[in-house]
Amino acid sequence: MKRAVAMAQFQVEVVANRALTGGYFVLELASEQDNAVGGAQPGQFVMLRGEWGRDLLNGRAFSVLEAIDARRFTVMLKVFGRGTGKMREMQPGERMTVTGPLGRGFPQPDAQPDGGAGSGRKQLLVAGGVGLPPLHFHARRLVGRGKADAVEMFYGGRSAAELVLTEALDEWGVQTVLATDDGSRGVEGRVTVPLTARLDAAAEAGEAVEILACGPTPMLAAVRELGLARGVPTSLCLEEMMACGFGVCLGCAVPVYGPKPYKYCCTDGPVFDAKEVRW
Amino acid sequence: MKRAVAMAQFQVEVVANRALTGGYFVLELASEQDNAVGGAQPGQFVMLRGEWGRDLLNGRAFSVLEAIDARRFTVMLKVFGRGTGKMREMQPGERMTVTGPLGRGFPQPDAQPDGGAGSGRKQLLVAGGVGLPPLHFHARRLVGRGKADAVEMFYGGRSAAELVLTEALDEWGVQTVLATDDGSRGVEGRVTVPLTARLDAAAEAGEAVEILACGPTPMLAAVRELGLARGVPTSLCLEEMMACGFGVCLGCAVPVYGPKPYKYCCTDGPVFDAKEVRW
C-alpha cells in the first residue's frame, strides 16, 4: 500500500462536466502531458483547485473515479459548499490545478497471500453517497483484470435519484445490491440491512469476506460495527478536512489506536483498517 | 445636472463581450425588466459586480457607453486589475449586478442659456484611453438630436490600436481629431497638441467653445491648464476609488475649492468644473 507513483502538481483542462441524477456530476479532466494520476490506485485522491483567486485558497479533495488513460481522469461529486459550487458551473476549456494522486488506496483482493486483509477474500464494497467513486473505480479495475466476481457492491442512497453510475456495474457483471431509504429503488432501508444479511450468510457458509466501505461517517460507523463484530476485515475510506493533501499541514488528523494517537488521512489513509480508527 | 432618474440596483445578463483593439472590450448588458440606465445621461456611470463571492467585494465603476434601450446598455473597458480581469472573461449568459445610473453627467450644449458652461458654445470633447466612453455617449446623444456639429472630438492614445470606436464618430459626421504618442494614427503627440491649436484658433476667431474632458489624470491636468488659461469653461470627468457609488462610504472624495474642502466624485461628479478641482 505504498504510494504507487510520485505525486506532482499539474494543470488540467475541463473536458466535460456531465450532470447525473441526484445533483451529482462528473468532471472529466485532461492534462497536456502524461500525468501521474493515470497510475492511481482506487482509493487514492487528488486535490483540485480552479483559478479562483485569493478566496477558496486550498484545494478540495476528490477520489479518483476513473483513470481513463495517462492524461485523462474523472471525479464525481455534488455541490457541498463554495468550491464544489464553482466546480458545478465549470465549462469545458476552463483550467484547474491538480495535486496527486495522493494517499494510499484499497487493499487488493489478491495482494497479500498471508491471510490478512486483501488475501483473496471476496470483497464486499459498501458505498453511500459521494463514497461511491473510489469503490466504483476499484470494481472497474478488477473487472478490467477479469475479476468481476472478486467483488460485490452494496450501494445505498436516500432515493433512486441518488444512486448513480449503476449501469456500468451491471454492464461489468458486478453483483450489486441497491438500497434506498425511501424504497424507491432496490431494498428499502439503509445499505447496512442487505449487508448484514450478506455477512450472516457468509458466516454461515464459512465464506471468507472482507469489507471496503466509503460514505458518510454514520454509515461507516455502522459498517465497522457490523464487520468487526463478525471478525470480518474491514477497511474504511475516510474524509477529513484537508488543506494540503500531502502530509504537511497536519490538519487531517484521524484519531487512531496504536503507538501514536493520530494518523493522517492524506498520507496514512484515506483508507484505514476499521480496527485502528478511534471513534 | 440633477440626477435624471432614480438609481436602483438590478440584475443583468451579459449579452455580448466584444473585443476591440488595444485590449479594450465592450460588455453589452441586459435586464429582464426596464431599468433606469435606459435614461442615463452621458457622464453618468454604473457600479458593476459579478457573482464573485466573498472576494472583490465592491462594485466597479464604469461610465455608460451607450443606453441602447430601456433594458440594454454597454460599457467599455480594459483589464486593469482583478475585477476587470474577471469581466474580460465573462461569457454571454453570465449575470452581474448593476447599481445606477449614478452621478451627474456632462453639461448639455443648450442646457443653460445663461452664458455659463453649456450655453450653446461649441463643445470640444477631449478623450484619452478609458475616458472615451462618456464622451462617445455624449456625442451619440447629440447626433441623435441632429446636433453632430455641436461637438468636436479630440481623442488620443499611445498608438493606433488604442484608438477605438472611431468608425461610429465618422459615421455620425462628428468632426474628430486623433492623436497618438507614436504617430501611428492621426497627429503625432499628445492630444493636447491639436487641442491647443484649436483653442488658439477659437480665441482668434472669437468663437465660444467649452471643453469636456475625460481620461488619465495627467491629461486632465494639462487640459485644465490649457482651457482655464484661455478662459474656456472646462468640465473634467474624474475617476476616484469608489466603494459604493452613491454617496455613503465617503471614499471617493475630490479635493475642491469652495465652502468645503471635499466633494464626492460619485454624487457631486464625476463631472466637475475644472476651476473647482483642488489639485
Added chain:
Amino acid sequence: MSAPTPTATPVPLESVELACDFGPLKLRSPILTASGCFAYGQQFAEFMDLRQIGGLSTKGISPLPRHGNPLPRIYETASGMINSIGLENVGCEAFLTEKLPFLADLDVSVWVNFFGTDFETYVDCAKTLSEGGEGRIDVLEMNISCPNIKKGGIEFGTVPEVAHRLTKACVEASEVPIVVKLTPNVSDIVAMAQAVKEAGAIGVSLINTITAMAIDVRSRRSRIATTYGGLSGPAIKPVALRMVHQVAKALPGFPICGMGGILTGEDVLEYFIAGAHCVQLGTINFSEPGAALRVTRELRELMAELGIERVQDAVATLGGYEAEPAHAEVSPWA
C-alpha cells in the same frame, strides 16, 4: 470524525420571531446597519423599505463638523477593504436638525455613533446628543476605537482604565443609554469590555476595523493617504466572532452587538451562537444597498429550517465537542 449534525425540527416561517431585547432596548429585528456604512440612512430609502431593519447606527458624529482625510481613502484587499475616511461628519448641531428627524420618522432603533477628540469633547458630544435628541435617539454608540483619528489618543480604546473613566463620564452626561464600540486592536478584549461594563455602558459593539495597510509597489506609497486605515469585510469575520465569543463567555448576559464581515443570514446566526444579541451590517451595504433585507430574509428562513423560534434561543449557545475515545496502544476492536 465530525459528529453528526443534531437533527433540528423545522418550524413554520411565520413562527420565527425576530423581535428581541438588547439589554433595556426592544428591537424589532436584531439586524442593524453599521456606522460609516449607512451614512444617515437617506440614500438607502431608494433601495429598500428602511422600516424593516432593526435599526441603524449613524456615521460617527463629533461636536463640530469634520472634513475627513486626504485621498486616497479606501482600498480593496482580499475579501475586505481598508478605509481611512477620517471621521468626516456633519457635527452634532447639523445632525440634530438635518439628519435626526428623518431617522426618528422611521421608527427603527436609532443608534447615534459619536466620538470626541479628547476627554471633554467626548463628554460634550454625549451631552449635546442626549439633550438635543429629545427622546429620538435610542442608543449613543461611543466609538473609542477609530484608528484614523490623530488627536484624542489611542489609549481610549486600548487601556481599560482610560476607557472606564471616559465611559463613566459619558454615561453620567447622557440620559440615553451608551453602548461602547470597541477596537479589536488590543491584547485583551475582555478587559476592555469589562471596564466599560463596570462604567455603566449597557452593552458593547464588537468590532470596529482592524488597523491595516496596503502598498502600491510602483509608487512606493501606502494605498491610503494616512498610511494606515481600518480593515473591514469578510476577511475579519473570524476575528470578530472570536472576540464576541470571548466577551460573551466572560460576561454572560451582557449585551453584545456583533459585526464584522456579515454577508448572509448564516453569518448572523454564527454571531448569535457566539453570543451576540444583535448585529450590524457594514461593508456589504456598499455593494448591495438592499443587503439588510436580504440578510433578514435569509436569517428568518434559516431559523425556520433549524427550528429556532426566537433570536434569544440561539444566543450564546455554542456547544463543545465530545471527547474522542481515550487513546490506547491496542484497539478495543482488536
Added chain:
Amino acid sequence: MSAPTPTATPVPLESVELACDFGPLKLRSPILTASGCFAYGQQFAEFMDLRQIGGLSTKGISPLPRHGNPLPRIYETASGMINSIGLENVGCEAFLTEKLPFLADLDVSVWVNFFGTDFETYVDCAKTLSEGGEGRIDVLEMNISCPNIKKGGIEFGTVPEVAHRLTKACVEASEVPIVVKLTPNVSDIVAMAQAVKEAGAIGVSLINTITAMAIDVRSRRSRIATTYGGLSGPAIKPVALRMVHQVAKALPGFPICGMGGILTGEDVLEYFIAGAHCVQLGTINFSEPGAALRVTRELRELMAELGIERVQDAVATLGGYEAEPAHAEVSPWA
C-alpha cells in the same frame, strides 16, 4: 487625484540580485517558507528544487514530542484559513537526528522554530537545539505567539517585560542567533519588538496567526475543536503589513522577517517596502507546493521591471503623499 507613478528604469533580469542580509546572516534569497506550512521540508522535494529557496522555518519544535489537538483542526474562511494543529511535532531529539540532516544538506538558511510550555522548557529547548545543531542551524525562531497552546501562558507573547525576560534567557542559552516570532494579538506590536530587541534577539518574525473562530450553525459548535484557532492567508496580509511597517519605522535597521498572506512576487515587494528584510510564505504552500519558486521568479521579474537591483534597495522605502494644495473658498483658477 492619484499622483502619477514615478517612472522606473527597468534593469536586465540578470542584474537583479536576490542575495541579501538579515542582520548577521547572509541569505541567498529573501524568500523563505514559514513554520508549520513546510513541515520539515522533505515532502516539498517532490515539487521543486529546495536549494532555490532562501531558507525555511521548520514546524515548531518542543523539548518533547507532542501529538497535537483533537479534530477538526482546520477550517477555510474568506481568503484565509483557521488552524489549531496544537503544535504537533517530533520533539528536539528526533528533530536533531531524523530531520536536521536532510535540511543541513540543502545548504539553505535553516530556521528552527521552537517553543516550550513554560519558561524553563523554552530555555531548555533553545539550549538543546543550539548544542545539538552543531552549526547546522542558522536561526532559532522562537515562537512566543502560538494561540493554540494551553499551558505556557499568553503572557510570553503579549507582555513586553515577560517577553524580554524569556528572550534574554534563551539568547544566553543559545549560540545560534535568535529571531522572535511575535503574535499580532497585541495592542502594541512595537513595544513587543522593542522588548525582544533589547533582550538580544537579532530580529523578529512578523506575524503569526490572528486568533479567530468560525461556527457551524447546524451543530452549534466551533469549526475548530479547541474553539479558537489562528487565522492565516491573504485575509491577514493588510494587518501583517501594517505591523511590519510600524516596527520598521520605530526600530530602523532592526531585521524583520515579514509574513502573512503572501501569494505573489508583488506581495513580497510590498513587505520589503514596508520594512521587511526577508519574508516567509505560509498557507500558499498547501495549495501550491511549488509556490516559493514561482514567487521568487515573479519577484525577480518585478524588480527588473521596476529597476530594483538589490533587495535592500527596496527595504523600508515607503514614501508619502504630497500634500494637497491648501484649501481655499475661492479657486485660484477663478
